[in-house]
Amino acid sequence: METCRAHCLILPFPIQGHINPMLQFSKRLQHEGTKITLATTKSLFKTVNEVSGSISVKAISDGYDEGANGIAPEIYLLKFQKVGSETLTELILKLQDLGRPVDCIIYDAFLPWCLDVAKDLGVRAGVFFTQSCAVNNIYYHVRKGLLKLPLEATEVDIPGLPPLLASDLPSFVSNPGPYPATSQLVVHDQMEKIEEADWIFFNTFYKLEEKVNDWMATTLPVKTIGPTIPSMYLDKRLVDDKQYGLNLFKPMTNACVSWLSERSISSVVYVAFGSLAELDVVQMEELSWGLRTSNYHFLWVVRESESKKLPKDFVKETFDKGLIISWCPQPEVLAHKSIGCFITHCGWNSTLEALSLGVPMIAMPQWTDQSTNAKFVKDIWKMGIKAQPDENGIVRRDAIGQCLITVMEGEIGQEIRKNAKKWKDLARQALEEGGSSDENTKDFVSKLIQS
Ligand code: UDP
Numbered sequence: 503m504e505t506c507r508a509h510c511l512i513l514p515f516p517i518q519g520h521i522n523p524m525l526q527f528s529k530r531l532q533h534e535g536t537k538i539t540l541a542t543t544k545s546l547f548k549t550v551n552e553v554s555g556s557i558s559v560k561a562i563s564d565g566y567d568e569g570a571n572g573i574a575p576e577i578y579l580l581k582f583q584k585v586g587s588e589t590l591t592e593l594i595l596k597l598q599d600l601g602r603p604v605d606c607i608i609y610d611a612f613l614p615w616c617l618d619v620a621k622d623l624g625v626r627a628g629v630f631f632t633q634s635c636a637v638n639n640i641y642y643h644v645r646k647g648l649l650k651l652p653l654e655a656t657e658v659d660i661p662g663l664p665p666l667l668a669s670d671l672p673s674f675v676s677n678p679g680p681y682p683a684t685s686q687l688v689v690h691d692q693m694e695k696i697e698e699a700d701w702i703f704f705n706t707f708y709k710l711e712e713k714v715n716d717w718m719a720t721t722l723p724v725k726t727i728g729p730t731i732p733s734m735y736l737d738k739r740l741v742d743d744k745q746y747g748l749n750l751f752k753p754m755t756n757a758c759v760s761w762l763s764e765r766s767i768s769s770v771v772y773v774a775f776g777s778l779a780e781l782d783v784v785q786m787e788e789l790s791w792g793l794r795t796s797n798y799h800f801l802w803v804v805r806e807s808e809s810k811k812l813p814k815d816f817v818k819e820t821f822d823k824g825l826i827i828s829w830c831p832q833p834e835v836l837a838h839k840s841i842g843c844f845i846t847h848c849g850w851n852s853t854l855e856a857l858s859l860g861v862p863m864i865a866m867p868q869w870t871d872q873s874t875n876a877k878f879v880k881d882i883w884k885m886g887i888k889a890q891p892d893e894n895g896i897v898r899r900d901a902i903g904q905c906l907i908t909v910m911e912g913e914i915g916q917e918i919r920k921n922a923k924k925w926k927d928l929a930r931q932a933l934e935e936g937g938s939s940d941e942n943t944k945d946f947v948s949k950l951i952q953s
Contacts, residue, residue, distance in 0.1 A: 508950040509537040511594065511604045512630075515612035516543045516564065518750045518777035519851050520632045521550065523705045524610065526730035527630065528557050534947045539604070541593060545569040549750065560597075562589040576683035583615045590619050606950055608703065611638075611692040617699060626953075628701035628946070631692075633850045635704045635711040635726070636663055636878060637672055637871040638693075639718055644675060645693035651675065662717030670877040673869045688870070696722065701946060703727050705854065707932035707939050710883070710925070725942040729858040729929050735837040750777065751805060751829035758801055758830045759838070765799050768842040771906060772835055772861075774803035776849040779868040785896050786811040789845075792902025793824060798842070798910060800824045801835065836861050843909045845889075845902075848875040860926035862886050862918040864905045866897055884921045887914065 510531060514524035528538045540559045542550045544567040551559040565581035566573060594604050608628040609616030620627035631638050643649040643660050653668050653676065660666065668676050678685035696702060705728040708715055718724045762770060771793065775781065790813050793800045804812060806828050817826050835841065836859045843862045846852045853875045856863050863886030865876035879886045889897040889905045909915045932939040
C-alpha cells in the first residue's frame with residue numbers, strides 16, 4: 503500500500519442504494535492509500551458514522567436536519583442544492599484551514615451541483631453513478647437529443663446497447679409523467695455537464711458491460727470500479743471490510759442467518775424489493791399465495807411500511823415454510839449456500855449483488871431503471887427470467903409459481919446456474935489484483951497523487 507496525501511471528499515445522495523456503494527468505494531480508495539472524508543446529511547450523520555470504520559465522516563446540511571420524510575422531491579432537491587452548495591463549500595474550506603485540503607470531490611450523479619462547487623473551489627471532480635452503464639447510456643442519449651422524448655417508436659437502437667423495446671427502457675424515459683421532478687433529475691440534470699467532470703465512475707465491471715462501456719469511453723472519461731460488494735463475500739484475498747455500507751432499516755441478522763442455516767443447499771427462495779419500491783396491495787396478495795403454494799422455503803423482506811399489505815394471518819399460516827423479516831443483511835443472505843433464487847425488483851445494487859454472488863434471479867421490476875436491468879438479466883447475462891405481469895400489471899400467483907419451478911428445477915434453471923458461476927468468477931476477477939476494476943481504481947489514485 504502506498505502512503506500519500508491525496509484527499510477525496512465523497513458525497514453520496516442520502517438513500518440506502520447510493521450510500522452503500524459509495525461507502526464501499528470509499529473503503530477501497532482508503533485501502534489504496536487515499537485519505538477519505540465521507541460527507542453526509544446531518545440527519546444521517548450518526549447512522550453513517552457508526553458503520554464507517556476508520557473513514558472520517560462529516561456532516562453537511564440538505565436543509566432538513568431533522569430528516570426530510572414527506573417532503574416533495576422537487577422541493578427537497580432545490581433546497582438540497584441551495585443549502586448543500588453552501589455547507590459543502592464551508593466544509594471544504596474548513597478542511598483546508600485544518601491543513602487537510604481536498605484534492606478531489608467524488609459526488610453522486612444525483613447531486614450535479616457539486617461540480618459547480620468543485621469548480622468554484624478549484625478542486626477536481628469525479629462523478630459517481632450508482633446505476634448501470636447501460637442505463638446511463640440511455641439517459642446520456644436523451645440528454646444529447648439522440649433519443650427523442652416522448653418516444654415515437656416501440657423499439658429503439660442505441661449505440662453500445664442491444665435493441666430495446668420501449669418497455670425495457672427506464673420508467674423515467676418511457677413514462678416520466680408520474681414523477682416529473684425525479685425524471686428531470688435522472689434523465690437530464692445528472693447528465694447535464696458530465697463532460698466537465700475529471701472522472702466518471704460506474705459501479706459495474708468491464709466484462710459485464712463491455713460493449714456499452716467501450717462506446718461511452720470513446721467520449722467520456724469513464725471508469726468501471728465495481729462491484730462494490732464486501733470482498734469477504736467474493737474472495738478472502740481481497741480487502742476484508744466485513745460491514746456492507748449502512749442499514750437505514752434495522753437488520754434482523756441473527757434470526758434470518760440461523761433460519762437459513764437450517765435449510766438445505768439451494769433450497770430457499772429469497773424475496774426482496776429494496777428500500778423504496780412499494781408493491782400494489784393486490785400484488786402483495788398474489789406474491790404471498792404464489793410463494794405459499796409453491797411449497798419452497800422462502801425468506802421474504804417486507805419493510806415495516808409494507809407489512810400491513812400482507813394478507814391477514816399470512817405470517818402465522820406460513821411459519822413452517824416462510825420467514826418474513828423487515829430487513830436483512832442482503833449480501834450475507836445472497837452469499838448463503840441455502841439460497842436457490844432471488845425474486846427481485848432489479849434495483850441496480852440488488853442485481854449486481856446477485857450477479858456477483860451467483861444467485862439466479864426472477865425479475866419483478868417496478869419502476870426507474872429496473873425494467874432495463876431486468877432485460878439484461880434475462881436476455882444478455884442470462885442470469886434469470888422475468889415474471890410476466892397480466893394486463894393490469896400484476897404478476898399473478900400462478901405465474902410466480904411457474905417461474906419458481908423454471909428456475910429452481912427446470913433446464914433453464916440449470917443453464918442460469920452455469921451462467922451464474924461465470925459471472926461470479928468474472929466479478930471476483932475484476933476486483934482482484936490486476937483486474938479491470940482494481941486497475942481503474944489504482945489508476946485513479948495514482949493520477950490524483952501525481953497531479
Ligand atoms: N438491502 C439490504 N437488506 C434488505 C434489502 C435490501 O441490505 O433487506 C440492500 C441491498 O443489499 C442493496 C440495497 O439495499 O444494496 C438496495 O439497493 P437497490 O439498488 O437494489 O434498490 P433500491 O433500494 O435503490 O430500490
